[in-house]
Amino acid sequence: MNIAVVGAGALGLYYGALLQRAGHSVRFLLRRDYQAIREKGLYVTSPQGDFHLNKVRCALDSAELGPVELVLVGLKTFANHRLAELVAPLMTGETCVLTLQNGLGNEELLAEAFGADRVLGGIAFLCSNRGEPGIVHHLGQGRIRLGEFRGGLSDRATVLAALFSDAGIPCEAVADLQRARWEKLVWNIPFNGLCALTGKTVTELLAHKDTRREIQSLMAEVIAAGNAQNLSCPIDAAPFIAQMISATEGMHDYRPSMMIDRFEGRPLELEAIYGIPLARAAERQVEMVRVAMLQALLDLGEKH
């Protein structure tokens, strides 16, 4: 399949590399890594085995990447004001766009620009960081859950999930993308924010009794807000929280993307992970008191 990767950070580079290694024709829209990848190709380090792609199709302008069958979006959401413009040259009437971006509101932006039936969304459970230009470090996990923006389980989503799985990316098609997005927020909202705010890793947060309690309370707030969004079936709070905590205990000293963004002086993905979820909760008269406080303190630390 002809695939373009827009927003080739740690996530886009890693998934794109696996797809190319599996034989797909992958093209990367690059910025920081352009020169390095042109000269030396793309290196992936991974507990599942390092590998190197010698020849990588890439460009600084998406017009040079031509139309494709699938656009994979990994752009940081704080750059979403450029999303439609970056994706447009890659589209034909048949192209699908799969956004693997964080948080809420990304599918809506793409649907507005290209039509709702072009758009799928996916949630990536991936621990990866960028290294030197041309190098991406896969630290663990990598599973994707994807589904139609319009809802329901489509053949197209099932085919895409199989294509990803065949490339070594465990992938599941889901009927209720919205539910999957809220489930992911149950993790992202406490851990991304608290790690970015305090400079502590997920392991340090969980080792501190009172912070662990706050994480559980933040998760409960997110679940209550998600369950007010007409999900196909509600998230069962107690077991889901226990499962999230237990999974996170396996991520030894993991530093979420937002923590790294703050360390490196980049803007945080506050609108997608906090602003829009808070607005969706408020629309359904659900208050997320702790989430709102966390958002305020994160935003306070931004350059305005």
Next chain:
Amino acid sequence: MNIAVVGAGALGLYYGALLQRAGHSVRFLLRRDYQAIREKGLYVTSPQGDFHLNKVRCALDSAELGPVELVLVGLKTFANHRLAELVAPLMTGETCVLTLQNGLGNEELLAEAFGADRVLGGIAFLCSNRGEPGIVHHLGQGRIRLGEFRGGLSDRATVLAALFSDAGIPCEAVADLQRARWEKLVWNIPFNGLCALTGKTVTELLAHKDTRREIQSLMAEVIAAGNAQNLSCPIDAAPFIAQMISATEGMHDYRPSMMIDRFEGRPLELEAIYGIPLARAAERQVEMVRVAMLQALLDLGEKH
């Protein structure tokens, strides 16, 4: 009057210096500033005029300061495990102890050690910082509200208030010390904690819309908890919050003591300002959700 100052930080040094300048016999229990003050006396810089005390009675051991009529306690509350031991050598059967420490629980400790009728508490509205050893900077304000630990307006409290006022420390005796303590917490809980956590001054916090909203919400939580404590009359939330915010807007880029403690690597006064107030609220079935979250994040940053 013979007065001993225990815990001679910015607050103890400033008030002690004013009392000595007014003619009282003041003795300071010192640690960091001992050598400097022995050699060069005590310097006070103040918008109301700098002054210097050439001869200052001080010691490293309170036994050397002999019994006095009034003990003024300015000790950081994280050193409260030593409070009774530091004060004991200064006491006779007639000595009063006035604690000007932050938060809740200090009068109780002194009452347990020396009897409840020896104990008064006071709330200081003082902007001051320590400078080099032997120098204290008075930045503004300085008013004290003091009252009996046992409650009620006593002659003794009224006499003490007059003595302070005569020394240039505006002072008012109050009948309900408990209420005055909770009123002060309405300021201390949001501003001390948020400044220490985020490294921003009170002015920066108030200039940020969402943080300003959180400050008001934190204040409302504290008022609700305070009003559940059998105060002589409840704190009227809306006007009190408005007044606190407006007063803080006059403190240009003020850095509260807890922020300075964190910058300088000292422990924070978490138990007196957060832990005990949270416990008192819980005893009355009042939940302070935001306060608990703030405490957790502050404690997370402590050395354990």
